[in-house]
Amino acid sequence: MISLSPFRASWPGDYPPAARLLDAAKMAREKAYAPYSGFSVGAALLVRGRPEFFTGCNVENSSYGLSFCAERSAAVAMVAAGKTHPLAVAIAGQDGVPCLPCGACRQFLAEFNPELLLVLDEGGTPAVVSLAALFPAPFLLNRENRP
Numbered sequence: 001m002i003s004l005s006p007f008r009a010s011w012p013g014d015y016p017p018a019a020r021l022l023d024a025a026k027m028a029r030e031k032a033y034a035p036y037s038g039f040s041v042g043a044a045l046l047v048r049g050r051p052e053f054f055t056g057c058n059v060e061n062s063s064y065g066l067s068f069c070a071e072r073s074a075a076v077a078m079v080a081a082g083k084t085h086p087l088a089v090a091i092a093g094q095d096g097v098p099c100l101p102c103g104a105c106r107q108f109l110a111e112f113n114p115e116l117l118l119v120l121d122e123g124g125t126p127a128v129v130s131l132a133a134l135f136p137a138p139f140l141l142n143r144e145n146r147p
């Protein structure tokens with residue numbers, strides 16, 4: 001198992017408990033559609049000023065390349081609800097094993113907050129890590145130059 005030590009971050013005291021976010025990700029995992037890999041994943045995003053979380057699950061497809069990760073699924077739900085600045089995301093794969101986001105999801109999440117906190121399941125305890133530490137140099141267009 002990978003050591004999370006280089007990526008650890010602290011959880012702000014004014015955020016809801018990290019364990020609650022991780023529980024929401026585990027509940028979202030129950031909705032996963034993963035008939036091919038059998039690897040179900042759930043994600044829950046925390047947004048400031050909102051008591052409930054945006055959740056998502058992985059959705060696989062017969063055409064494997066179209067499969068969608070839980071983290072991106074949750075981020076899409078967040079944007080569809082008019083929010084674009086998540087504070088943290090919990091990711092739940094196999095119980096007790098930290099499920100790190102894939103490279104595509106690291107880039108996708110960095111679009112909305114490069115300083116995002118991640119909550120992972122480390123032996124049944126929430127482990128907080130920093131997206132900035134995991135993915136220090138995302139591709140970001142210069143926002144001033146966007147059409």
Ligand SMILES: [Zn+2]
Pocket residue numbers: 069070071072101102103104105106
């Ligand atoms: Zn992913």
